[in-house]
Amino acid sequence: MRPCCDTYSLLGFAGFSGSGKTTLLRQLVSLLTQRQLRVGIIKHTHHDVEQDQAGKDSFELRHAGASQCLLAGPQRSILTFENPQPQEPSLAESLARLNTDQLDLVLVEGFREAPIQKIEIHRPSHHKPLLCLQDAHILAVATDHPQLVAPVPVLDLNNANAIADTIVQWWQAGTLQQPAHEHHAR
Incomplete structure (x- = not known):
């Protein structure tokens, strides 16, 4: 290397x-x-992306207003950032x-x-x-x-x-x- x-x-x-x-x-x-x-x-x-599902805790917490959400699991973690205003x-x-x-x-x-x-x-x-x-x-x-x-x-x-x-x-x-x-x- x-x-x-x-x-x-x-x-x-x-x-x-x-x-x-x-x-x-x-x-x-x-x-x-x-x-x-x-x-x-x-x-x-x-395009708008969604890797979570309605009804799941992380989805509900994000949609409740969290600007960042880290779904931490044993195999992988998913970090989602919400943009306050839609922007590239x-x-x-x-x-x-x-x-x-x-x-x-x-x-x-x-x-x-x-x-x-x-x-x-x-x-x-x-x-x-x-x-x-x-x-x-x-x-x-x-x-x-x-x-x-x-x-x-x-x-x-x-x-x-x-x-x-x-x-x-x-x-x-x-x-x-x-x-x-x-x-x-x-």
């Missing part, structure tokens, strides 16, 4: 809807974890809510405009433009079209193992972005 690192690295995944970002991330989380990396995920959504969360706010002391790498899906290093997921059959032509933060393009011409390295979208190897190489070499400020949720 990496000889010394006091902080986590950050890598985004950008692509248009339906390009396969979540499918690839699901594979990568498993592969990177097998390679002994402690991986966190931030997935942005434009920033990546910085989302990162601050993770306990990054326990992570080596945070993978970010969404936040396409964020100035962070990214892998672009691109399928030419979807007839969408290449984001790397406009976004200097894109390190590589993962595509299902091996002859794609791009200004950055092209990775085989159908070979998650090779993509995981590339990410581990970047991480070990210190190539991946490490946030300048440390603000941890504990």
Whole structure:
């Protein structure tokens, strides 16, 4: 692994809807974890989310007005934050809510405009433009079209193992972005 690192690295995944970002991330989380990396995920959504059920104590307590609710269990804990006013969360706010002391790498899906290093997921059959032509933060393009011409390295979208190897190489070499400020949720 990496000889010394006091902080986590950050890598985004950008692509248009339906390009396969979540499918690839699901594979990568498993592969990177097998390679002994402690991986966190931030997935942005434009939709309201609910991971609790009406009638459950935590649901009722949240809806009674708690601004934060931690459902703590033996297998997992779920921390829910209520926004006083509906607003799009920033990546910085989302990162601050993770306990990054326990992570080596945070993978970010969404936040396409964020100035962070990214892998672009691109399928030419979807007839969408290449984001790397406009976004200097894109390190590589993962595509299902091996002859794609791009200004950055092209990775085989159908070979998650090779993509995981590339990410581990970047991480070990210190190539991946490490946030300048440390603000941890504990």
